Amino acid sequence: MTTLLQIKELQVSYGAIIALRGISFEVHLGQVVSLIGANGAGKSTTINTLSGLIKPRSGQVNFEDQDITGWRADRVTRRGLVQVPEGRQVIAPLTVRENLEMGAYLRRDKAEIEQDIQAVFDRFPRLKERHHQKAGSLSGGEQQMLALGRALVARPKLVMLDEPSMGLAPLLVNEVFAIIRSIKEEGKTILLVEQNARKALEIADYAYVLERGQIRHHGPADELRQNEAIIKAYLG
């Protein structure tokens, strides 16, 4: 199995607050790896650091055996590590279509971009109907679809999803996970950050449990689902 992403002893602090106390983990090619933890555990901090939005205090991030620690966010994205940020950050003043085009910002192959955009529209017919509408006027669920679609158009090597189910009604949560599953089945590598541990463990191959900036448990998702401590803390 090839290791796509490797994190070694990552430490991050916000001024005096230490958010990550040296965490290490790996994501293999074609895997869905889930990072679960309570509010404030440091999940968003982790993927923001991987994305280059935050500079780590120490530690190392390797992507395809290249050290990308401390790279600027746009370079990281160019490298193929694409984040779908927390809270559906679609670009409100742009139309749905323009949002998708922004997703393909780094690509130059016009014809194939168009294909990919059509593929997103096929996957999310609701977006297709609203392709001319301003993204800000979409419903929460539609915005999340758009955010996912936008990331796919970038043709990432690794997609990092930050709480894709946040603030969605249960029915929509199921829909979002179904989409993630279908993305997984296409062979994409995914790093999934979730508070909804039950759902995340259903879909993941491997999972890490983060608590106050440290990795408490990790293992194949099936095993963690049987783990007493985890059932008590996260699945109870």
Place this chain on the structure above:
Amino acid sequence: MRVAIVIDIINAIFEFIFNVLNGALDPILTQLAEIGFREPVVQFMLINAILGLSIYMTLNCGLFSLANAGFMAVGAYVSVILTQKYDAEFGLSLLGGALAAGLVAIPIGLPVLRLRSVYLAIATIGFGEIVRIVVLNVDTIATDLFNPDEPIELTFGARGISRIPKLTETAHLVFFLILMGYLLYRMQRSRFGRAMTAIRQDEKVATTLGINVVYYKNMAFILGAMIAGVAGGFSGHATRIITPKDYGFDKAVDILAYAVLGGLGHWSGPIIGGMALKAIPERLRYLNEYTGALTGAVLLLIIIYLPSGLVSLGQPSFWRRGGRFEGARRLAGIGVALIVLTNMLPLRNLGSDEVLLGLEYWHLWGLGAGVGLIYWITSRQPASTGGRFSLPMSAVTGLLALGLIIAGLIGRIDQPGDGYYVLVFGLLLATAAGVIPYAPQHTETPPAEQVEGSHA
């Protein structure tokens, strides 16, 4: 009869206070005059301080208003007309100016204070310009309207009012400032002050807490206007002539700069900022045509290196934040830039044997180099530059420090004209040197508005 006695008593009390103050101020003023701040300059520093307070009133309530120059104009004209035309007592004329400014503020505030941030700023700029234009034209308009036998002359248009009696004394200003300082101090601890803070932090939340936002905003606006009116009265009676252009857009922006420069974290910030912005150009006056450029540069440097204003120098957290040497490094940034600038600039005007602030040139560039080196060493602290960046970063800042030393050396060549190029060179280097250590730091916290924007 009774009233007259009361007035006499009040007058006597004030006279006593001012006598005492004068006694205390005399030695201080002599000292200040010796280092180049003569009494008129000191008076304007104090007037600036009052103006700083006036804008603090509104900013403290989250109102980004630039109307204070307009209110200052109202106060100045009303009080000067009162003393000059109607022989009013100085104190009464000041009161008149303040009341007039407050009265104007009421109808302006009601519609305008609904606006937010930059919209409010622009609307109040518009207001200020309207005041200026009205003052400029009130004579002709009034004459046209009423058609009296002889033209009405109140503000004398662009020529302004001249031969104003010089009634403002330093003791008056000091007294007023102490009074306002005390009142503000009390206010900040009162219900009123807490309501304002709540509004500044979040208007919506303040409303849900049962605070009458409209009332408090208007009160802050009116009080700010009255204070500006008093400052106008003082400044009118400190110069011999006032013209409408003294109170234009430039003045409005100046007043805002007092607050930002001094810092908005504390009511003393705008006071300090106002005084500094009078003192700095005064101090640099010997640089002749360079004064303006350098004042602009100083403003820039302070904004960049001391984002929370001059008052942050007094706060321990400033020295601790983001690594041990953060504060020191920022100061060093300012220091280097200033030293390089003051070292280079006068070359065009002064001979090489001239001294600056009692130091000879070689002292100065030595100092510049020294501060640059300290800067270099401290910026190597891994914690403040994000660990692994320390090496290339220190190399860059090291090179810059070296550049500064070279700039200092070149500065000794006293060919007229060279100073200017070295100025640009030194300024760029120093700015770059100060700015670079910020680059590797995290760009955390998306501003709140952007988070909101996504739900729009």
Place this chain on the structure above:
Amino acid sequence: MDINVPQQLVNALWLGGLYSLFALGYALIFSVLGLLNLSHSAVFACGAFVGLYTACGDEVFTTTCTELDRPIWIVIPAAMIGAGIVSVAVDRVAFWPLRKRNAPRMNQLISSIGAAALLVNLLQIQFGAAQQRFPFGSIPNDPVSGLPVVITPIQITALVIALGLMFALRILVKRTRLGREMRTVAFNERVASLLGVNVDRTYMTAFFIAGALAGAAGMMYGLAFNSMTPFMGESVSLKGLTVIVLGGLGSIEGAVIGGFLIAAIEVFSVALGRSDIRDAFVFLLLFVILVVRPRGLLGQGVEDRA
């Protein structure tokens, strides 16, 4: 009162072109950064002086320009490039360090004032405070014959260039990748960088374009009146502000329409013999617009930006 309406309209047209061009830069920076860049008027003046220097050479440092070293048309591209570079430098020195720290927008406003003071004073040191001008006869400003109205070739040129640049900017912002990129950065820097946008470069581009527009406006202003001083920006600075408020802050079309409107108000109030209070009209309009319709004529939804 007797007003030659067509003539005044023509006057309003070319002057409006210049105002719009100047205001477009303001509007662009406002829409990308949500920032009032008060140094824009200083960049306007810088443009004019870069153009003057390019055409006249070192002469302008000591005296006035007596003969042209280079053809007159070169001043406009030179002014645009020069002002664009100055504008980028202003961004780097005055805004970038603050942006990096997420400083309040008010601080950025003040630092733009500092930058403006610095620039104007540097111009003054370099070129002197006195009025500079091109040699007589070097600018084609004899009225075009055979027209019912008085208009000079330079005024026509100014109008054509202004309209051309406005059109180009519109295309750029609405239709191209760069436009989408700028709108994304304006909305949220973080999201933009996650999509692979080099945010710093976007800002640099925006500032360059804004500066180039200001430079073109400044140069043509200088040519049309054949007069340049380091303080020439002051006369348009507040007007530019009014224009973008009138049109709707950050709206490109709004800035254009606002520019023409303000020029018309100005030209006609002068023609009516009330030049003394023409500015009062303008600011009263500004005030009323803000109170009645803060989003301006063409602006959409008011966001909280300072």
